[in-house]
Amino acid sequence: xxxxxxxxxxxxxxxxxxxxxxxxxxxxxxxxxxxxxxxxxxxxxxxxxxxxxxxxxxxxxxxxxxxxxxxxxxxxxxxxxxxxxxxxxxxxxxxxxxxxxxxxxxxxxxxxxxxxxxxxxxxxxxxxxxxxxxxxxxxxxxxxxxxxxxxxxxxxxxxxxxxxxxxxxxxxxxxxxxxxxxxxxxxxxxxxxxxxxxxxxxxxxxxx
Ligand SMILES: [Zn+2]
Ligand SMILES: [Zn+2]
Numbered sequence: 001x002x003x004x005x006x007x008x009x010x011x012x013x014x015x016x017x018x019x020x021x022x023x024x025x026x027x028x029x030x031x032x033x034x035x036x037x038x039x040x041x042x043x044x045x046x047x048x049x050x051x052x053x054x055x056x057x058x059x060x061x062x063x064x065x066x067x068x069x070x071x072x073x074x075x076x077x078x079x080x081x082x083x084x085x086x087x088x089x090x091x092x093x094x095x096x097x098x099x100x101x102x103x104x105x106x107x108x109x110x111x112x113x114x115x116x117x118x119x120x121x122x123x124x125x126x127x128x129x130x131x132x133x134x135x136x137x138x139x140x141x142x143x144x145x146x147x148x149x150x151x152x153x154x155x156x157x158x159x160x161x162x163x164x165x166x167x168x169x170x171x172x173x174x175x176x177x178x179x180x181x182x183x184x185x186x187x188x189x190x191x192x193x194x195x196x197x198x199x200x201x202x203x204x205x206x207x208x
Pocket of ligand 2: 091092
């Protein structure tokens, strides 16, 4: 579901692509077009979505040689982006871009928990949205790469003094880490300013 390919056929009435054009396809294949979510242009929340994979048909996602797809959910890939860099934007990218776009405004300070496949993109998006970015990780090992991606603050969540010093400094937290084994949600919530927002795109195991 992070697919880059070239257009080989076009359905009737599709004029937004040309044959041979490089395009990208993510998780969502379609939406109903008639529900409140679709009407409000939040079609990703439509309850009748169909997906690239794991559907009732023969969908094999990007492992197939060809895929037939709705034009609405196919995206042009700008020339300057190599295919291997464009592909992750279609899942990891949109997963982090969507909550940041909704909650972040220029000048805010945004904490990104977890500097991995999602977090490294989240740092870059938040920075590009004009925010100060605090990378939050369990150890010091991601400090250099977090700074390279645009984080100007680095908080080690296993260090109680660093967590205490960062209390009440964040407008938004985006949690991309699946474990609360080092710091719990309470400790993370304490990093927020009053009326701050936490968005979780990952959740801990139920026994954590
Ligand atoms: Zn719908
Ligand atoms: Zn994915």
